[in-house]
Amino acid sequence: MASKRIGPQTVRFNNPPVIIGFGATVGPMEGDGPLGDSFDEVVSDLYAGQDSFEKAERELMKRACHHALAKARIDVKDLNYFLAGDLLNQLITSTFNALPLQTPFMGLYGACSTSMESLSLAAMLCDGEFADKVLIATSSHNATAERQYRYPVEYGSQRRPYAQWTVTGAGAAVVAAGGQGQGPRVTHVTTGKVVDLGITDPFNQGAAMAPAAVDTLMAHFKETGRAPDYYDLIVTGDLAQFGREMAIETAGREGLDLGPRYQDCGVMIFDSERQDVHAGGSGCGCSAAVVFGHLLKQMQQGGSLKRLLAVATGALLSPTSFQQGENIPAIAHAVAIEA
Amino acid sequence: MASKRIGPQTVRFNNPPVIIGFGATVGPMEGDGPLGDSFDEVVSDLYAGQDSFEKAERELMKRACHHALAKARIDVKDLNYFLAGDLLNQLITSTFNALPLQTPFMGLYGACSTSMESLSLAAMLCDGEFADKVLIATSSHNATAERQYRYPVEYGSQRRPYAQWTVTGAGAAVVAAGGQGQGPRVTHVTTGKVVDLGITDPFNQGAAMAPAAVDTLMAHFKETGRAPDYYDLIVTGDLAQFGREMAIETAGREGLDLGPRYQDCGVMIFDSERQDVHAGGSGCGCSAAVVFGHLLKQMQQGGSLKRLLAVATGALLSPTSFQQGENIPAIAHAVAIEA
Numbered sequence A, B: 001m002a003s004k005r006i007g008p009q010t011v012r013f014n015n016p017p018v019i020i021g022f023g024a025t026v027g028p029m030e031g032d033g034p035l036g037d038s039f040d041e042v043v044s045d046l047y048a049g050q051d052s053f054e055k056a057e058r059e060l061m062k063r064a065c066h067h068a069l070a071k072a073r074i075d076v077k078d079l080n081y082f083l084a085g086d087l088l089n090q091l092i093t094s095t096f097n098a099l100p101l102q103t104p105f106m107g108l109y110g111a112c113s114t115s116m117e118s119l120s121l122a123a124m125l126c127d128g129e130f131a132d133k134v135l136i137a138t139s140s141h142n143a144t145a146e147r148q149y150r151y152p153v154e155y156g157s158q159r160r161p162y163a164q165w166t167v168t169g170a171g172a173a174v175v176a177a178g179g180q181g182q183g184p185r186v187t188h189v190t191t192g193k194v195v196d197l198g199i200t201d202p203f204n205q206g207a208a209m210a211p212a213a214v215d216t217l218m219a220h221f222k223e224t225g226r227a228p229d230y231y232d233l234i235v236t237g238d239l240a241q242f243g244r245e246m247a248i249e250t251a252g253r254e255g256l257d258l259g260p261r262y263q264d265c266g267v268m269i270f271d272s273e274r275q276d277v278h279a280g281g282s283g284c285g286c287s288a289a290v291v292f293g294h295l296l297k298q299m300q301q302g303g304s305l306k307r308l309l310a311v312a313t314g315a316l317l318s319p320t321s322f323q324q325g326e327n328i329p330a331i332a333h334a335v336a337i338e339a
Helices: A053-072 A089-101 A114-127 A142-149 A205-224 A240-253 A284-300 A319-323 B053-072 B089-101 B114-127 B142-149 B205-224 B240-253 B284-300 B319-323
Strands: A010-012 A018-026 A081-086 A105-107 A133-140 A169-176 A185-190 A233-236 A262-264 A307-315 A330-338 B010-012 B018-026 B081-086 B105-107 B133-140 B169-176 B185-190 B233-236 B262-264 B307-315 B330-338
Touching: A010 A205, A018 A053, A018 A185, A018 A284, A053 A081, A053 A089, A053 A133, A053 A142, A053 A169, A053 A284, A081 A089, A081 A114, A089 A105, A089 A133, A089 B089, A089 B319, A105 B114, A114 A133, A114 A169, A114 A185, A114 A284, A114 A307, A114 A330, A114 B105, A114 B114, A133 A142, A133 A284, A169 A284, A185 A205, A205 A233, A205 A240, A205 A307, A205 A330, A233 A240, A233 A284, A240 A262, A284 A307, A284 A330, A319 B089, B010 B205, B018 B053, B018 B185, B018 B284, B053 B081, B053 B089, B053 B133, B053 B142, B053 B169, B053 B284, B081 B089, B081 B114, B089 B105, B089 B133, B114 B133, B114 B169, B114 B185, B114 B284, B114 B307, B114 B330, B133 B142, B133 B284, B169 B284, B185 B205, B205 B233, B205 B240, B205 B307, B205 B330, B233 B240, B233 B284, B240 B262, B284 B307, B284 B330
Parallel strands: A081 A105, A081 A133, A233 A262, A233 A307, B081 B105, B081 B133, B233 B262, B233 B307
Antiparallel strands: A010 A185, A018 A169, A133 A169, A185 A330, A307 A330, B010 B185, B018 B169, B133 B169, B185 B330, B307 B330
């Protein structure tokens, strides 16, 4: 029996890996939002000095990695692996960032759950004694994602009130083996299963992802023996306003009270009234920027946030399978991060 | 220092994980090729009884997983993780196969290198004591890949003589922690870096991938202290005829003689003269079907193949970045499998 496994979906680390550096670079709207002052860097327009939106997204991930490495005070050549993923087909943001790093690279795809998929695997590679230092990164860009998944933003297509706004931003972190640095510790990982409750509307991703979030949360609490009030904060990735309400309701029906300390990165990152983002933020960069740009900083500053459960949620939306009449399955991965 | 790491790109397993079950399901052309009798199952047409090519690819992966699980004599509920990837955007083949399995799932993308990316991670999760049993799967389908990356096959577009033929097929394996079953053992993993030698022709993937294969092979031999003749067979993923020649030549210039025991899955899977596949096979399913459908079977039958080095090669080709004038970077991951 695998000694670090404490349940069907959860592993506990013997020597918890440490997040020794983290950072986020975001776009102008995210910089103008409630968490704007937290992020390491805010670019002034969607092009970030590049000549295409795709290259802009690449630049955001590059800068987020730079901030994480600088804060970890390590050099690229100290890295054993680079684990990254993004929303663009063939993971071009991650791949083209891996090229100059010249670090062993593995591409990951879990839609918006990729931030915690990468943190889970990085922690396992460190705790399993395969790596001392792993760089992880995740990104999204409003204009690249919208045109790939729905309509190019230039079309000015009208958005439904329950639609979410894809975050322009990237988050990165350096994960080190336990004892090899200071920082928030990764203590548990609960890996999600694919869930499908029959959602077919590509604008209603919150509804597709909420059941996946609840499924993973139920598994986490059952397998760790913890209750929601163990954590100072539980955040889901990017369910946004309606998805968050749906998660609270769905969890309630399963007998799980998520309590007053439950929040959602898609709700936190924008002021939805003032910024006209409808239900809130979404995208791979949403949970990555909020966790690696804002929450871990709070934890490191020694405030009240000492125990965080981050549950990144991904709607596995494919324009092809959607057009062929299929549902939108979803997945969520949870990581417990403790000061 | 991570104790299982023996070099910048290579880890050695203390208690080598075992491949306790493996299998492949392929399309009609692959069934008609030189390895046709090896595969567990050959479907009679490209639809595999489904109403779309995408669903056909999904069916191939499902059946490959079924063969691997049956040979491992374990039930789905004994699995700790399902690690899978394919060529389709948002990994729909893998995701929709993960749904009925209801096993913790992580999606991987490394183009055609995904077969060995998944085997590498599965072995690390087992050796790191995070898992007892991990199911891995990779697939491709000629008609789904061609229309996504180049032209729909219905267009009948003329193919260049150096073009490769995307394999219709899927390979799967069950990896178990050392001591938990019989089968070929995974002893070393060498993870690739992204390499870009300036190839911009999406039909010339062999040329894009050959330098990545050589880069990873050089690292593997240097870091393990082994020479090519340690292995009974070295196979690259899907360089095909010209890419294979290029790899031999490039390695030679670096002082590495790949020797007479070097072969390529893209060359092996088809009879390129008779089957009109031009340079040979390619696609995620190519190395997966050849390794999990043919080579491991040979190893298990106790013949001369006792030490195999499988180097899956991926051209990280994106229609978007290609149309924006960018090169096609590539990557290769090597796994040493020993009887």
